[in-house]
Structure formats: C-alpha cells, structure tokens
Amino acid sequence: MTPARMADIHAAAFAGHGQVWSAQDIAALLCRNIIHPVCLGQVGFALVQILPPEAELLTIAITPTAQGKGHGRALLAAVLAKAESAGARRIFLEVAADNTAALALYKNALFTQTGRRRGYYRRGEGAPVDAFTLGRDLGA
Template sequence: MSPRSDTCKIVQSAPTDAVALARVHSTAFERPWSNEEFTNLLSAAGVCGWHVTQAPNNSLSGFVLTRRAADEAEILTLVIEPSFRRLGLARSLVQQALKDLADNAVAAVLLEVAADNHAALSLYKALGFAEVGRRKDYYGSVTGRQTDALILRCDLEAVKPV
C-alpha cells in the first residue's frame, strides 16, 4: 500500500524536530539516542533528515537520517513508529533520501543492518541495496545475544532514484 498523500507528507527535518525524532527512535531500539544527540546530528555538516508527518496534527511517525562525506553517504538510522508500519512509509522516506543524495552528486550509499532484521533487509534489497560485507557479532543486546551486522551498498547511478 502506498502512503496516502492527503494524510501524510514527507518533510526535511530540522534541529527543532529532535525531540520528536528521539521519541520515535525510542520505539524501535534498545539504546535510544537522546534529544541532544539528535539536535547535534541535525546540526552537523553533511547530515540530512527526512520525516513523515500525519494529518490532522502533523504528528511525526517515522524518519530517516543520512550523512554525506564527499561522493558517498550512509544511512544512519531509519525508523517507522510501530502503528504506522507496512504502509509504505519507509520505502517513500528512503526513496526521498536517495533522490536528494543523487541530486547532490552522491554516487553510492552504504548502511549497516542487523543480519536478523528481515523487514529492513527486504526493504533495502527491494530499493537496490546489495550486501558487500559482514561484521561478526557487531550488535550486542541487553540479553547478551550477539548479532552480525551486514554492510549494504547502493550505487545510485545504477538505480537512478526518482
């Protein structure tokens, strides 16, 4: 399902969105990033955030953060609030981020994702990302369980984001 354009919209994030981004981030990760971390990231050179807001009150339901260095960029994080998942919001956000990076002469985008994160892997592979590396036992959980990180790469010239 595609997100309905009359009820949600994608906008570029600003440091003033830090509290809302931190709230959504905390719905997905064991070690949530603080308001201050988001403020600093969104103020940093090369970092760009896109988030989706929902009508009628423009509440923020998901976001993606990228960081650019020369002609490469990385996806720092991507989260959709649980009650808004499987509506195509992550796909739309990542497509927006990739288009913006391609328009700004970025050639390739990299990211790290847990090897057991099937939802994210399926999304990224559908958008043209391919596995280029693996970091063994990279992520540790509070239960002590270790998970590999996969490194994915997308060559923007090859996928030509629209």
Template sequence: MTLRAATPDDLDAIMAIEHRSFPTDAWSPELMAAELASPHGRYLVDELEGTIIGYGGVRALQGGADADIQTIALDAAHRGSGRGRALLRALLDAAEERGAREVFLEVRADNPSAEGLYRSEGFEEIGRRPRYYQPDDVDAIVMRLVLTHRRGDGDATSADAEKEATA
C-alpha cells in the same frame, strides 16, 4: 504523506520513535541533536495529520563520492504501508543531490523486513559486522547501492517486500 526537513524542534518526537523502535540501542538525544545540526546530514520527518510518525537521515558530504543512510524508523502502526520506502527514496535523492555515487548502510541481521526493503531498492550485501548491535550481540549486514543502478519510481517492486517492509 508529508515528508519535510527535520528541525531541532522535532527532537523530542524523533527520540520518542527512536526509543520505541530501538529500545536496547537507541541513540542519545545529544547524538541525534548533533546529527540534525550537521551540515553533512539531511534528516527528514514523516508527518501524518501534524504528528511525526517516522524519520530518517543520510550523511553525504557535498561533492563526496559516497553517502551513508544513518537511520530510518517508523512507528510500528505505520510500517508496511510504503512510508519507509518513500523515506528511503527521499534520502537517496538527497544523497544524489550532493553528488554521491554510492550509498552504504547497516541493517540488523534480525530485521528481515528492513533488509527486504533495502534489497528491493537495489542494495546488495557487501559484508557483515559480527555483534555490531550491542547489547544484543546482533550482526550488522553492510549493504551498498550504486546510484547509477537505482530503480526508478515507476519500476515494479515485489509486493511482498513492500508489504513486509518495516524500516
């Protein structure tokens, strides 16, 4: 597994995964390019044999108290293999490096595999945003992780959650 910082040259590969993963509500190339260029974000790509198969991003101001996981996506063939978990953990590390004490995210209520991954890493539901994901009218589950409660890499996690994770 190779995780590395995303660059503007990765935009086309990221957008291809974005459209396959989120066909009805994909980000625009302009929005993703702005995210990649932002000094407040940290975007990573997951490469396998020189091909980008996943990406993720976190927004965390240097010295800020909180951070937001912006997005995580993997090509379908690589979901459930632990790569989403590794990407999430790397993004949490980046948030910690910038001083964040809490990390927030939204997950589609119709994506129990991703929700299971986040819960297995210590995220807790703190609210819902009705009909947040459009045009599908799907609720967003708002989740929070207090970084001081974060599990270490060596802690046991649910094998089922690992197997089912599709983030």
C-alpha cells in the same frame, strides 16, 4: 520534525534493540552540516550523512503504529533522492542480520551486501548479532 519527536520515534521503533538516541544526541548530529534529516510527515524520519561521492544512511525509523503501510519504502526513496541530488554516487548502511523488515526494505530498493561484521550489535544479555553492510549505486 523536532529532535524530540525523532527521539520518540527512534525509541519506539528500536525498542529492545539496545540503540537509544536521545533528543540531545540527535540535535548534536543535526548540527553537523554533512548530516541531513529526511522526514515523512510526523510518522518517520531518516538521518543520512552525505559527503560526495558517498552517503551513509545512519538511521531510518517509522513509528510502529504506521509500519507496514509503505511509509518506509517512501522514506527510503526520499533519502536516495536527497543523497543523489547532493552529489553522492554511492550509499551504504549497516543493518542487523536479524532485522527482516529492514533487510526486505533494502533488498527491494536494490541494495546488495558488501560485508558482514560478526557480533557487531550487543543487546543486553542476549547473544551478539552480526551486522551486514549493504550498498548501492546512485544515479545513472
């Protein structure tokens, strides 16, 4: 998948969340050899930073018209497999406290909360939203 397609999916999936990643931003991230793309056809992608023994899920997005059909679950499973095969033993991420779809996705994938960052996300004029930090072990 091209960085331009990733940027399109990201913009559509995060519309209203105040997170804008251009194709150039994504291309620059992919130049770093610790950042790996994981793609699901043309409907979704994730970027995961792997620096064994840890990995961090930087973003995951399914294009809105394809959401709710199990693609997110499949993509997250591919991310976990990728991180584990590259030597990571633990993966973590941060998620907005009001992102119910993502929270359900991660809970089903056995992530647990490790912390809370108050007022972490700022979206235009709205009140800031807390971030949860989540993590889970890999392998074993």
